[in-house]
Every structure is written in structure tokens, then in C-alpha cells.
Amino acid sequence: MLSEYLPIFILMIFALAFASVMVLSNRILGPKKPNPEKLSTYESGMEPIRTARDRFSVKFYLVAMLFIIFDIEIVFLYPWAVTFDKLGVLGYVEMFLFIFVLLVGYFYIIKKGALKWE
Amino acid sequence: MSLFDVAFYVLAFITVGSAIVVVSSRNIIYSAFALLFTFFGVAGLYVLLNADFIAVTQVLIYVGGILVLIIFGVMLTTKVFDVPVKTETLHVGPAIVVTGAIMGTLFGVILKTKWFDILNVQWDGTTKKIGERLMTDFLLPFEVASVVLLVALLGAVIIARRERVKS
Numbered sequence: 001m002l003s004e005y006l007p008i009f010i011l012m013i014f015a016l017a018f019a020s021v022m023v024l025s026n027r028i029l030g031p032k033k034p035n036p037e038k039l040s041t042y043e044s045g046m047e048p049i050r051t052a053r054d055r056f057s058v059k060f061y062l063v064a065m066l067f068i069i070f071d072i073e074i075v076f077l078y079p080w081a082v083t084f085d086k087l088g089v090l091g092y093v094e095m096f097l098f099i100f101v102l103l104v105g106y107f108y109i110i111k112k113g114a115l116k117w118e
Numbered sequence: 119m120s121l122f123d124v125a126f127y128v129l130a131f132i133t134v135g136s137a138i139v140v141v142s143s144r145n146i147i148y149s150a151f152a153l154l155f156t157f158f159g160v161a162g163l164y165v166l167l168n169a170d171f172i173a174v175t176q177v178l179i180y181v182g183g184i185l186v187l188i189i190f191g192v193m194l195t196t197k198v199f200d201v202p203v204k205t206e207t208l209h210v211g212p213a214i215v216v217t218g219a220i221m222g223t224l225f226g227v228i229l230k231t232k233w234f235d236i237l238n239v240q241w242d243g244t245t246k247k248i249g250e251r252l253m254t255d256f257l258l259p260f261e262v263a264s265v266v267l268l269v270a271l272l273g274a275v276i277i278a279r280r281e282r283v284k285s
Contacts, residue, residue: 005165056193062278064190068183069271075175076263079249091253094260101264105271114275 062114073102126166133159150189157181171245 041048080087080095087094109115136155143149157180164173252260 061190064187065274071183079245082245083249087253098264101268105268109275114279
């Protein structure tokens with residue numbers, strides 16, 4: 001039972017090792033000749049005009065909340081998708097009904113312009 | 119110590135350790151990020167309990183959703199980065215009494231409960247069974263859940279979004 005999760009475990013170990021080796025090897029092997037131009041946030045881009053550590057717009061919060069609601073929809077989709085082959089046409093119709101109700105909400109937020117960045 | 123025990127203690131260490139960082143960190147953004155490891159550790163503990171569906175839900179909703187919401191919430195507050203949130207200790211005496219009482223109760227419950235030993239039971243994945251039951255016996259709650267989600271969606275849009283005043 002636990003061995004089923006071995007691939008996930010190996011993937012996590014590999015990701016951790018890969019990321020730390022990349023960051024560490026850059027720190028150890030990379031040449032360091034800093035100058036003010038190199039140390040600026042965007043070396044050949046725009047000059048930063050204000051501090052980045054500012055208050056964020058509350059619009060992000062609404063987007064995150066809407067995201068969570070569709071995230072929960074995905075959680076309901078997952079056990080359905082695993083047993084889809086056994087459920088037949090009825091299961092298909094049931095899930096269609098479920099998605100349809102949320103689709104109404106989706107069209108509501110589109111119509112309201114809640115996703116528009118004004 | 120079996121492999122199961124090792125996995126349990128590693129996950130418990132990650133969960134409790136990062137939870138201590140969450141409550142003890144002076145910088146609230148560090149607390150928010152430490153919460154990520156707490157959620158992951160809890161997801162791993164669910165896997166050990168053979169609750170694979172709850173583990174997936176934990177990762178999807180708590181790590182993917184709630185945590186993003188918390189981090190946004192932290193970033194929406196003013197001057198969160200430069201002003202350290204002071205966590206001072208207040209009312210030490212009453213706190214010891216209350217937490218001691220809670221701890222005693224929990225210990226009593228833990229010791230008195232006849233625990234169900236999951237190690238000797240051969241379990242298979244829960245997701246398929248949940249899917250089957252959800253689509254047959256519990257179809258009405260399933261469809262009602264979509265209406266609940268719809269209400270939450272409309273509520274979020276109506277409360278959080280300022281209606282533009284028509285001139």
C-alpha cells in the first residue's frame with residue numbers, strides 16, 4: 001500500500017536534490033563580479049519605480065476566491081473520473097448536471113465582468 | 119522500526135516543526151509559507167492512514183487554494199513586510215491553565231479510546247469507492263453540493279466586487 005507512493009516520493013527527493021544542486025552549484029562555481037548595473041532588479045529592463053513590497057490590489061483576492069470554488073469542483077470531478085467507465089451514461093448525465101449548475105455561475109461572473117481587470 | 123514508522127515520524131516532524139514556525143515566526147509572510155509544509159505533512163499523514171482521496175483533497179484545496187488565499191490576505195495588509203508582527207506573551211497563568219486542561223482532556227481521550235488498528239487490515243484505494251457511492255447512493259448531496267458552490271460563487275462576487283455606479 002505504501003509502495004504505491006514510492007514514485008511520488010522519488011519525484012520529491014529528485015526535485016529537492018535537483019533544485020538544491022542547481023542553486024548551490026551556481027553559488028559555488030559561478031564567477032562573482034558584481035556592479036550596480038548587474039545588481040539592479042531588471043538588468044536591461046525598466047527601472048523599478050517603487051518598492052515591490054507594497055499592498056496588493058484586492059482584485060487578486062476575488063480571483064483567488066473564484067479559483068478555490070472551481071478547485072473544489074475539480075475535487076468532485078476526480079472520484080467521478082476514476083470510476084467513469086463503470087458508471088455508464090447515467091454517471092455522465094449526473095456529472096453534466098453538476099457542471100451545468102456551476103456553468104451558470106461561470107456565465108454570471110463573465111457577465112458581471114468580475115474577471116475584468118479594470 | 120518499519121518503513122511505515124519511519125515515514126510517519128518524518129511526516130509528523132515536518133508537520134509539527136513547520137506548525138511551530140507558523141506560530142512562532144515574527145514575520146507573518148514566513149508563517150504563511152511555513153503553513154505550506156504543515157499542509158503537505160498533513161497530506162502525507164492522510165496517505166499513511168490510507169485516506170488517499172482526502173490526501174488529494176488536502177493538496178488540491180489547502181495547498182493549492184486556501185494557502186494562496188492566505189498569502190493574498192497577508193499581501194493585502196499594509197506594511198506587512200517591514201513591520202514585524204510582535205508576538206508577545208500575555209496572560210501566561212490563565213493560558214497555562216486552559217492549555218493544560220485541553221491537553222489533559224486530549225490525553226485522556228487518546229488513552230481511553232480503543233483505537234482501530236489499521237496496520238493489520240489490507241485496504242485498497244478509497245477514491246474509486248467514493249466515486250461509486252457518490253454517483254449512486256449519495257447523488258442528491260452531490261448535486262446539492264454544486265448548488266452550494268454556486269451560492270458561494272455568487273456570494274463572493276457580490277460581496278467582494280464593487281458595483282460600478284451607472285451615471
